[in-house]
Amino acid sequence: MSTPLARLLRQEQLAFLTRDHSAWGGHLDQVRAFLGEGLQAADPARPVLVLGAGSGLEVPWALAPPDTTGWDADPWSRCWTALRHRRWAPWVFADLTGGLSELEAAVRRTVAEPWSGRRRGREQAILRLAGLLPSLHPDPTALRAWITARRPGTILSANVMGQFGVVAERLVETLFGGSPWTRDPEVADPLAEAMDAWTHRAAAAFLVILRESGADLWLVHDRAVVFTEAPLGLGSWENRWPQQLQGAEGLEVSDPLSGLDVMTLLGGTERIPFRTQRWLWPVAPGQQHLVEAVAFRAPRLGA
Ligand SMILES: C[S@@+](CC[C@H](N)C(=O)[O-])C[C@H]1O[C@@H](n2cnc3c(N)ncnc32)[C@H](O)[C@@H]1O
Numbered sequence: 001m002s003t004p005l006a007r008l009l010r011q012e013q014l015a016f017l018t019r020d021h022s023a024w025g026g027h028l029d030q031v032r033a034f035l036g037e038g039l040q041a042a043d044p045a046r047p048v049l050v051l052g053a054g055s056g057l058e059v060p061w062a063l064a065p066p067d068t069t070g071w072d073a074d075p076w077s078r079c080w081t082a083l084r085h086r087r088w089a090p091w092v093f094a095d096l097t098g099g100l101s102e103l104e105a106a107v108r109r110t111v112a113e114p115w116s117g118r119r120r121g122r123e124q125a126i127l128r129l130a131g132l133l134p135s136l137h138p139d140p141t142a143l144r145a146w147i148t149a150r151r152p153g154t155i156l157s158a159n160v161m162g163q164f165g166v167v168a169e170r171l172v173e174t175l176f177g178g179s180p181w182t183r184d185p186e187v188a189d190p191l192a193e194a195m196d197a198w199t200h201r202a203a204a205a206f207l208v209i210l211r212e213s214g215a216d217l218w219l220v221h222d223r224a225v226v227f228t229e230a231p232l233g234l235g236s237w238e239n240r241w242p243q244q245l246q247g248a249e250g251l252e253v254s255d256p257l258s259g260l261d262v263m264t265l266l267g268g269t270e271r272i273p274f275r276t277q278r279w280l281w282p283v284a285p286g287q288q289h290l291v292e293a294v295a296f297r298a299p300r301l302g303a
Contacts, residue, residue, distance in 0.1 A: 006073075006074075006075050008167065008170050008171060008174060009073050009074040009075070009167065010074055010075060010076055016054070016057075017055060017057070017080075019283070019284060020284070023282040024281070024282075024283075026279065026281075027279065027281035027282075027291065028057070028058065030277070030279050030291075030293070031058045031158075031159065031220055031291070031293070032058060032059075032060050034218065034220060034275070034277065034293045034295075035050075035058060035059055035060065035156055035158055035218060035220065036060040036063045037218075037275075037295075038154060038156050038216075038218030038295065039060065039063040039064045039065070039068070039154075039156070040063050041154070041216070042064075042065055042068075042153060042154035042216070043065075043153040043154070044065035044066065044067075045153075046067070046151070046152060046153030046154070047067045047068070047069065047150045047151070047152040047153065048064060048065050048067065048068040048069070048152055048153065048154045048155075048156070049068075049069050049071060049146070049147075049150075049152045049154070049155045049156070049215075050064070050068060050069070050070050050071065050156045050158055051071045051072075051096060051143075051155065051156065051157045051158060051160050052071070052072060052096070052157060052158045052159055052160020052161075052163070053070030053071060053072045053077060053081060053089075053091075053158060054072050054074065054077050054080070054081075054158065054159075054160075055077060055080030055081055055084055056070075056080065056081040056084045056085050057084070058158055058159055058220070059081075059156070059158055061081065061084075061085035061087050061089070062085065062087075064087075064089070068089060068090075069089065069090040069091065069092060069150075070089045070090070070091045070092075071091070071092040071093075071094070071096065071143075071146075072091070072093065072160075073093055073094060073095050073096065074093075075093060077091070077093075078091040078093075092142070092146060094142035094143075095140075095142070096140055096142075096143055096160060096164070096206060097138040097140060097164050097168075097202040097205075097206065098138050098139045098140035098141050098142060098143070098205070099136060099137070099138025099139065099168075099198070099201075099202055100138075100167070100168065100171065102136055102138070103136060103138075103168055103171060103172075103198070104171060104175065106129065106132050106133070106136060107129060107171065107172055107175040107176070108175060109132075110125045110128040110129040110132060111125045111175055111176060111177075122176070122180070125176070125180075126180050126190075126191050127190070127191075129172070129180075129191055129194070130190040130191040130193075130194045131194075133191075133194035133195065133197070133198050134194060134197065136198060136201075137201060137205075138198070138201055138202040138205055139205055140205055140206055140209055143206070143209055144209050147209065147213045147215075151214065152213065152215045153215055153216065153298075154215055154216045154217075154218070155210060155213060155215045155216070155217055155218070156218045156219075156220075157210070157217070157218070157219040157220065157221065158220055159220050159221060159222070159291075160221070161203050161206060161207075161219070161221040161256075161257065162221045162222030162223075162256035162257060163256075164199055164202045164203055164206070164256075165195070165196070165198075165199030165202075165203075165256055165257075165258060166256065168195065168198060168199060168202070169195060172191075172195065196258045196259075197258070199256075199257070199258040200257070200258035200259060200260055203257050203258065203260045204260055204265065207260070207262065207265045207266060208265070210266070211265065211266050211271065213298075214298050214299075215298055216295070216296065216297055216298050217266065217271075217294075217295065217296045217298075218275075218293075218295045219262070219266075219292075219293070219294050219295070219296075220291060220292070220293045221256070221257065221262070221291070221292055222256045222257075222289045222290070222291060222292075223241050223255075223256075223257070223278065223289075223290045223291065223292035224241060224242075224245065224248075224253050224254070224255055224256075224289070224290040225253070225254045225255075225256060225283075225287065225288075225289050225290075226245070226248050226251055226252070226253050226287075226288045226289075226290065227251065227252045227253075227254075227286055227287055228248070228251050228252075228286065228288065229285065229286050230247060230251075231247065232245065232246065232247045232248055232280055232288055233245075233246035233247050234246065234278060234279070234280060234290075237276050237277075237278070239263050240261075241278065241290060241292065244278060245290055262292065262294065263276075263294065266294075266296055267296070271296040271297065271298070271299060272296065272297055273294050273295065273296050274295055274296070274297060275293065275294060275295035276293075276294050277292070277293045277294075278290055278291060278292050278293070279291050279293075
């Protein structure tokens with residue numbers, strides 16, 4: 001992993017940890033209970049994998065079977081987890097999208113001419129990158145290889161999928177030396193659209209690997225981010241999350257999964273979701289996340 005990328009992930013982790021946690025109690029209780037249930041239900045005779053393990057703020061490692069591996073690209077995540085949980089777990093530090101290095105190379109090629117190193121004009125670089133992004137297809141090869149080699153019985157995805165786009169956008173901003181996005185919502189932004197499509201492809205490729213892993217899946221992710229101080233409500237479970245969210249009509253709502261429908265991609269006839277929960281997480285003043293937690297049993301052979 002390149003230095004800017006590693007630094008960026010460390011900064012994101014620090015930003016996450018140093019936020020004001022005073023309103024996080026409800027979220028932390030629910031996410032720990034959900035992931036804890038996944039760890040307790042895991043077959044201890046088989047490997048368990050925790051994706052987006054981070055510092056372990058949300059992961060009750062005391063409940064993890066002995067052969068549990070953490071996975072997080074932040075180079076400090078394993079140390080943070082060891083400090084918090086007194087457990088030095090096996091760890092993988094690779095990028096879960098498999099596409100960040102290629103994205104970084106593409107941005108570098110667009111901000112400066114590869115042959116001379118001369119920086120291109122901002123507008124020219126933005127258009128070049130918007131044109132190049134559709135040819136990038138993130139492929140989580142490291143994750144696929146690990147799963148093929150170790151055959152985990154249970155995989156937890158601990159609030160990482162909604163970060164794929166955030167990290168990719170920060171990477172683009174870092175290499176551009178500022179924001180390349182159009183701020184005016186009335187004006188078309190081809191780069192933001194292309195970035196959104198990249199995020200969709202990255203999350204879809206990740207989920208396809210999980211779907212084909214043969215493991216029980218316990219997934220927690222940001223389903224929506226709503227920018228408002230006003231109280232929001234949640235109705236009873238609806239497969240389509242906008243129908244469950246109440247009070248967000250006319251507000252700025254962003255979708256960290258870029259339109260991906262997790263239930264459709266993972267569900268169907270083979271996998272049966274046996275936990276479906278959503279809750280609101282007041283992350284910061286004026287910013288509330290709709291968190292989704294869903295668990296799927298692996299298809300049983302011969303069933
Ligand atoms: C919101 S935090 C999750 C916190 C974590 N579950 C915990 O208990 O501390 C998201 C985590 O995903 C990691 N991450 C983000 N993008 C990643 C990627 N492409 N590959 C691997 N890890 C990534 C970050 O380093 C961060 O630790």
